[in-house]
Amino acid sequence: MFRFPVSLGGPHDNPMQPLPSDEQPHRAMMDEVDFFRSEKRDDHNIITEETNRVHVKRENSRAVVDDDDHSTGINTGLNLLTAHTGSDESMVDDGLSVDMEEKRSKIENVQLREELKKAAEEIQRLKEMLSQTTNNFNSLQMQLVAVMRQQEDHHHVATTENKDKATKRHELSEMVPRQFIDLGLPTAEVSSEERTTVRSESPLSLLENSSSRQRGKRLLEREESPDTESNNWGNPSKVSKHNASSSNCNGNGNAIDQSAAEATMRKARVSVRARSEASTLIDGCHWRKYGQKMAKGNPCPRAYFRCTMAVGCPVRKQVQRCAEERSILITTYEGNHNHPLPPAAMYMASTTTAAASMLLSGSKMSSQDGLMNPTNLFARTMLPCSSSMATISASAPFPTITLDLTESASNVNSPTNMNQLMQFPQRSGFGEMNQSGLPQMMGQALYYNQQQSKFSGLQLPTQSLNASESVSSATAAIAANPNFAAALAAALTSIINGPNNHQNGDSNNGNNNVTTSIERQ
DNA sequence: CGTTTTTGACCGGCGC
């Protein structure tokens, strides 16, 4: 059962969370097991305590009822009553032997025990209901904060830009933040860039903008698969051109050109570093290699892959071995799947999405937002599961967040490792973030881990596994858990789609599919 | 024979 805490963040919750204790670096699995035992013991104690309380109450109430109820036939010890009424009851009372008294008390005991049992069951049922309600409350709260934050973003952008070109810029501001969080998930079929383009410009006009015949041919090919345009991996000019033509249509060229350029500059990537002897990470998707290049400063070639799980899927990845340490494989993802994903792929995508969201939302967040933003919360929930360390690179033109799995293979559970996770570069919004709030986030994240033994397997020592095995086993472990999958999907949907993004209500949700895909490379 | 990989060519951005 998927239990949620009755109170969130309360002082009594702390023992409930397998927080990485600074003093006990080797708690690991035993602590998890011990924790569950203690939790069960506590639960049992609570039940016993409560049922005892109920028991006493019942006895008292029964005594009161018995005193008032003269027709029950149970000896209440009120001899006066029996003596005065002279009823059958009194006659029975008078004729009671000691054996009868004992039998009655035994029957009474049995009845009380049954009631006790029922009360315990009811308590259990109530606890389950409470858990479910808490669960619902949590997800609703996340959605609410997501909505509030989005509105706040819009309001903020509108007010700051109101001095100059409020209307036009606001329209664009809806585009810019949203495009940062459409990486990896299948729910957002059409990226904001494409939505903006489609809104303001026909495909033909795109062709007209192409400078050469070949360029036009490529664009035509891409137009055949609508989603391809949503991803502009390594080709920022395409976005610029599209947005430039959009701006021409809107008749306010320069301002939007500038914003479009900024939007292009902030296209996010998620890079995963992992130790692996394999050529690529097994991330659940089918990939086709479409190019290989020698990159400057690295003797190892960089390989370019395209997702082939669906025709026209724009998701691409780059794979390159680390120059310093050949055993480390650096996989960089960008794009937005336009098809359902198998769970393993989906959770990999979810993790990278969470990372991207954290990266992109964090850079323009107030400190309060940094703590309350569900995107950040969720990113922090997800990231510890699959990465030991997240670093952010400001290298233009694409901001990149790097999930470092190289340490997690042997060090996931160590407090040092968890502390490392906290050490985000003091950059942009993260620098303003209230650090004191992070442990709660971590606690929340760990709470998810703790609640599901399979999921908490992500936190188990994996010395014997290489990174790709860790990733695949982790994703498989998560995928095997429908409860968490549902919660994850709901949370991600609220984060990625936001309240206004409902246009993708098709079959584009890849959750809970059966895993059948195997990495080809 | 269909699919995937390889690899040289091409393109656009960027710095000088």
Added chain:
DNA sequence: GCGCCGGTCAAAAACG
């Protein structure tokens, strides 16, 4: 304008 570089294309080769 030129060259470098990263990214992509597409024909040929390889593979199952």
